[in-house]
Amino acid sequence: MTAPQAADVVVVGGGLIGTAIAWQLRLTGRSVVVVTGERSAAASGVAAGMLAPVTETTFTEGALLALNQASISQYAGFVAQLEEASGLPAGLRRTPTLSVAGNSDDAAQLAALAAYLDRLGLDCERLTSRECRSYEPLLSPTIRSGLLVAGDWSCDNRLLWAALVEASRRAGVLEVPGFVHQVESEHGRVSGVVLADGTRWMTAAVVLANGAWAAQVGGTPPIPVRPVKGQILRLDPVRMPPPSLTIRAFTAGQEVYLVPRDSGREVVVGATVEQLGFDRRVTAGGVYELLRDARQVLPVTAEYVLSETSVGYRPGTPDNAPILGPCELDGLLLATGHYRNGVLLTPVTATAITHLVERGTLPEVASGFTLDRFASDRLAPDGSAQDGSAQDRLAPEQLAPSGSPDPPPAQASATRGTT
């Protein structure tokens, strides 16, 4: 066995979140290693890349909405820095999102969402069926109503990811293929990691950014992350026109989205939500439902080529909000559980973890998302969170306490998902 190597920080997971964190940390002058895991299995490559703090709002409230909005406000600057650093396009597309309703029940649901957005002061424009089709002529004439949201964009997650990998390489991040099986610690402090092949890295700081697999690393406190399977399709319009806007739809009670790319050669259609553990199989039923609903909303999709079917695992948490920052094991920093919002939350997660490593505290907007919100001794008999934290177990010289505003309420989403 060779002697262990050492790094200031070891990032576990080479997806969007892990790579962005590694890149940003490396820019602070630290030596950074990313243990990539199996990149082809990561949700980062499967996601559609909607950046939708507003139209996702039914599923996000309070602190999570603020986090989502903080991230989209950082997006353009983050992408500009990334494209400069990588020399690659990062795929940001600042066209509006159009949410539409297929039948009268769907229209009622959309109207309720619009009223809710009004109460939150979020900007959206109600549209008639005819107005919807003037924005997007490919929409089915049976569409009842719509909601135009100028602030909900998209980002081609594969381009974004490739740019992040390139930028991190150029900055000097070391990529190590493989899997971290164990976080090692001494006296309650992280001392290193052990990979599946026996390789060891010594480090005082480990960032756990391996998405749905976060609960599978040994030597950490229990992390309540579970895989939420999503099936997703990629269509190629070939000789037909693609939609120009991101389309979200409620159609006969089902939710479907269609996200076009600037290339004109890809429209991502998603996504099913299934709680099945790690089952990587594409089912006939999943593909059928997505094709059916896409066709209901945008009939031209029947002519598109079905170019890819894939499966990803959203990292779900008990409240569907991410788990960010320190935990009871000193030096172990968490950046997982992003569920449906991993692409959206990439910039704010990278800046929050960098802020934490640099200054010892999480930024205010991220401070409600620490693991300790799930600690049983923080739950009142009614299940709500109480004051108190795990912060006094952290080493103040490295990781200062974060504030603890109210955590976002638990959500049970039975509808189709977003990533």
Place this chain on the structure above:
Amino acid sequence: MTAPQAADVVVVGGGLIGTAIAWQLRLTGRSVVVVTGERSAAASGVAAGMLAPVTETTFTEGALLALNQASISQYAGFVAQLEEASGLPAGLRRTPTLSVAGNSDDAAQLAALAAYLDRLGLDCERLTSRECRSYEPLLSPTIRSGLLVAGDWSCDNRLLWAALVEASRRAGVLEVPGFVHQVESEHGRVSGVVLADGTRWMTAAVVLANGAWAAQVGGTPPIPVRPVKGQILRLDPVRMPPPSLTIRAFTAGQEVYLVPRDSGREVVVGATVEQLGFDRRVTAGGVYELLRDARQVLPVTAEYVLSETSVGYRPGTPDNAPILGPCELDGLLLATGHYRNGVLLTPVTATAITHLVERGTLPEVASGFTLDRFASDRLAPDGSAQDGSAQDRLAPEQLAPSGSPDPPPAQASATRGTT
């Protein structure tokens, strides 16, 4: 340029038909070369492998029905010889086919088919919905009626093909990868072939068995074969049971079939019919319709894994019957245009072409399928065929005249296809 090599027979096309002919001809002691073409593109690997002379009867009449029946009567013997020769399983599955009707219109269509089969003296058993489900419990309870046909079987075309390739290799057939671009002739007689890479083979007998690409070889008379695109799916039942019988269905006017394999790991669902030339793309609409119709008939298919989507080209002809035997170019033997029945017609085609080479005549059952039935001077003003043939242009010592019974009537099939 190297000197041309020579063979007694050059077979153009390494699909089911070409390989079966090459194998059978090699057993007569002749030296045989197969120029394989691109095997991965062949319909032989895409087809579902229904052997359905009876349930296909709406689309086949007279001479073609007799040819189909002759072939299925040879099937068990052919497969036994093949399995013996190759040491491989050839995939024949002698379970009945169950045709079912989804709604009352479909039931009327099925009843008309049953009446027609009765008139032809073809054996079938009318079933109620309940009886259908006693044979196949996975069927949807909404099925109206059914027709059980004991004589319509299936054959796993991929196993059949692999066994044919192995048997032909063991027999000493030489496989040459590549494409025949030109048939060469002198004084109206075949003298050889030229491949795309410039290689030449000298031969006095060329068998054209390249399916939908038959019209693309230079130096032959015009051959009226066109590609009829079919999209087809393969599902893997995984943890769910597969159907035990081949299921054909009319469902809301659409035709769909589901063909299970003995392995229990594959159910083939097909097939669309599109007249689009060589367009190898799988469309969202094609996949959607197959999944929709399969689910309508057998709801459990929604749980199956979608393991493959593929496209094949049926070699269509003006009357949807094959083109077999000699033509005006002496030494050029045709074995193409099998449209929806290539797997079924493999044995009878191989024996007919071998009979022709050995004895100079086509067997009676195949003699109505020569190319000259399409000659303009054989068409009466109403488009029907008249007596007369191109046979006197053939060299009697090698290729004796074939009889000319009435050709099968032209068919325009607007429904979903079979292969």
